[in-house]
Amino acid sequence: MQPRNMSMSGVVDLAAVKAAGEAKQKAERARAEAARTGAPVPSRLVIDVDEAGFQQDVLQRSTEVPVVIDFWAEWCEPCKQLGPILERLATEYAGRFVLAKIDVDANQMLFQQFGVQGIPAVFAVVAGQPIPLFQGAAPEAQIRGVLDQLILAAEQQFGIVGAPVDPAAAAEDVQPAAAPTPYDTALGAAHDALDAGDLAGAVQAYRNVLADDPGNTEAKVGLAHAQLLQRVQGVDAQAARKAAADAPADVAAQITVADLDLVGGHVEDAFGRLVDTVKRTVGDDREAARVHLLDLFEVVGADDPRVIAARGALARVLF
Numbered sequence: 001m002q003p004r005n006m007s008m009s010g011v012v013d014l015a016a017v018k019a020a021g022e023a024k025q026k027a028e029r030a031r032a033e034a035a036r037t038g039a040p041v042p043s044r045l046v047i048d049v050d051e052a053g054f055q056q057d058v059l060q061r062s063t064e065v066p067v068v069i070d071f072w073a074e075w076c077e078p079c080k081q082l083g084p085i086l087e088r089l090a091t092e093y094a095g096r097f098v099l100a101k102i103d104v105d106a107n108q109m110l111f112q113q114f115g116v117q118g119i120p121a122v123f124a125v126v127a128g129q130p131i132p133l134f135q136g137a138a139p140e141a142q143i144r145g146v147l148d149q150l151i152l153a154a155e156q157q158f159g160i161v162g163a164p165v166d167p168a169a170a171a172e173d174v175q176p177a178a179a180p181t182p183y184d185t186a187l188g189a190a191h192d193a194l195d196a197g198d199l200a201g202a203v204q205a206y207r208n209v210l211a212d213d214p215g216n217t218e219a220k221v222g223l224a225h226a227q228l229l230q231r232v233q234g235v236d237a238q239a240a241r242k243a244a245a246d247a248p249a250d251v252a253a254q255i256t257v258a259d260l261d262l263v264g265g266h267v268e269d270a271f272g273r274l275v276d277t278v279k280r281t282v283g284d285d286r287e288a289a290r291v292h293l294l295d296l297f298e299v300v301g302a303d304d305p306r307v308i309a310a311r312g313a314l315a316r317v318l319f
Contacts (some may be wrong), residue, residue, distance in 0.1 A: 065162035
C-alpha cells in the first residue's frame, strides 16, 4: 500500500497551540524533576514505547521534536520490512525526528486510540497533536518525502525543529538533564492560566515574562494568543459579521470579524479582510487596521507562508 498524502497545510489551530503549551509545561516539569533527582533525560533516536510511558516518551517529547510512531507486531511481515528503514532514517536524520515503536499486541489501548486499521501504520505526534502519515510498507524515497514534509510543517506551524544528535552518543541512552530556568516557571504559570480559561491572568503572566525578557519569543506568541481569545470572548459572531458587512469602512467592526476568522481557523480571510481595510481607509483608521494585522501575524508566526503572502499584499497596498 502506498503512503496516503499527508496534508500539513491546515489553518492555525488555537486548540492545538494550547495543547502544545500544556504538553510543553509537563515536559518542563519532568525535566525539573529529573534535575532534582539526578535522573537522566533520554536522548535515544529510536525508542520502544508502551502505554505507561506514552505521556512522557511521546506527548511530552513532541513539544521539542516530531515523534514518528511505528505501530508494528512480531507476526507482521511488512512490519519487518518497514521497521529497519524507519530506524535507519531516524539515525540518518540525527535528531530531526524521534522514532517511537509501539507493539500493538502489547498496547491495544494505544492501537485503538489512534484508530489504526492495519499494520504497519505510521503516525506522527507534533506538539501533542496526532497526525496520520501512511499505512503499509512503502519505498524509502516516498518515506523520505513524508518525513521531510513532516519536519518542515513542524517547524513552520509550531516552531519545533528538534536538535542535532550524535547518533553514537544517542546510543548511550542518556544525556544530562537541563535545570529549569526562572522563565520556565513563569511561562508555566501563563500556560496554567490559559488552560484554566483565565485569559486576563494569562495575559498578565506573559507580560510579566516580557517585562524581564522582551525578546522571549514563546511569551510573545503566548501573549498574542491570549489577547486574541480575550478579544473574542462573549462576542456575538452573527451580529459582528452583519455590522462589518453593513459598514466596510468601520475599522473596529472589521477588526472584530478578522479576530473571529482567525479563531475559527480562517487565516487567509482574516488577513485579506484587514488588507482590504487598510486599502480603503486613511489616517488613524488605516494605521489601526495595519497595526492589528501585524498583531495577527504574531499569532500565526512570522515564517508561516500565509503571513509571508499577507505581508506582501500589505506592502503593495501601502506602497
